[in-house]
Amino acid sequence: MSQNTSIDERIQSIVSAWKTHNSDTPEIAMILGSGLGPLADSLENPTKVAYQDLPGFPISTAPGHAGKAVMGMLEGKRVLAFQGRVHLYEGYSAAEAGIPVRFAHALGARKIVLTNACGGLNPAWSAGDIMLQTDYINFTGTNPLIGHNDPNVGERFLPMMDAYDLEYRQIAKAAARATDLELREGTYLAVSGPMYAPKAELRMFRLWGADAIGMSTVQELIVAHYLKMRVLGLSSVTDMAVADQGDHSGTTEENVIATAKATAPRFEKLIRALIPQL
Numbered sequence: 001m002s003q004n005t006s007i008d009e010r011i012q013s014i015v016s017a018w019k020t021h022n023s024d025t026p027e028i029a030m031i032l033g034s035g036l037g038p039l040a041d042s043l044e045n046p047t048k049v050a051y052q053d054l055p056g057f058p059i060s061t062a063p064g065h066a067g068k069a070v071m072g073m074l075e076g077k078r079v080l081a082f083q084g085r086v087h088l089y090e091g092y093s094a095a096e097a098g099i100p101v102r103f104a105h106a107l108g109a110r111k112i113v114l115t116n117a118c119g120g121l122n123p124a125w126s127a128g129d130i131m132l133q134t135d136y137i138n139f140t141g142t143n144p145l146i147g148h149n150d151p152n153v154g155e156r157f158l159p160m161m162d163a164y165d166l167e168y169r170q171i172a173k174a175a176a177r178a179t180d181l182e183l184r185e186g187t188y189l190a191v192s193g194p195m196y197a198p199k200a201e202l203r204m205f206r207l208w209g210a211d212a213i214g215m216s217t218v219q220e221l222i223v224a225h226y227l228k229m230r231v232l233g234l235s236s237v238t239d240m241a242v243a244d245q246g247d248h249s250g251t252t253e254e255n256v257i258a259t260a261k262a263t264a265p266r267f268e269k270l271i272r273a274l275i276p277q278l
Helices: 007-019 037-042 099-107 166-178 199-208 218-226 253-277
Strands: 028-032 044-050 068-074 077-083 111-120 130-138 183-190 212-214 230-240
Touching (some): 007 099, 028 037, 028 099, 037 044, 037 068, 037 077, 037 253, 077 253, 099 218, 111 130, 130 253, 166 183, 166 230, 166 253, 218 230, 230 253
Parallel strands (some): 130 183, 183 212
């Protein structure tokens, strides 16, 4: 499908293709970041469709992203899970990065869990921590809402102060306590990538108040909030990006994915504890 095809037309095409496989309405959507995709494999009675079989859907090329949409039951809820996402550094626009969110919304989902692997900027944290996203900084230089706005869909000048649902954040914290999991809380900063940031930028980001850094999620968050979806954000801290501490030579995509996979069982434990309450 041509990249010039409008986002709305692409969503219609994706929905039509998906409904030939499954016509159920998802209660919750979930985007699974690097190393976290296996959670979708635990869905009961799943429908699995590769992104390339959904005309108009952007194709994941990043390592650790299987590129499949999976719908099934998880802890009594019908969940539409995306095994992998697309990023700006792959050459996609901010609007294209938001296509999975718009697709989930078009199917009827009004709740979404956004997950990612990220670097830790807070020196009190460690690789392997799980972070509850409480706020964000968009340092990607772009925005998925740039361009024509349909006032019947969402606001032109969208307030983002409450983008992360406060009640969902409380649910996540209660679920972490109930399962004896330590849950960090902090601000996620997004860059376009694909390179890891230099020390000068890492120092700057920390001074801005960022606790973690990554190359995704913010475009999806903006689109979800625009569509009035309730959003929960969770991050797997896969490496430490503290400018003046430690040896950063081990910050590679292979190590990031390995740490995310090692964290995945605790991540799934938390997700399973909170999903029934969303």
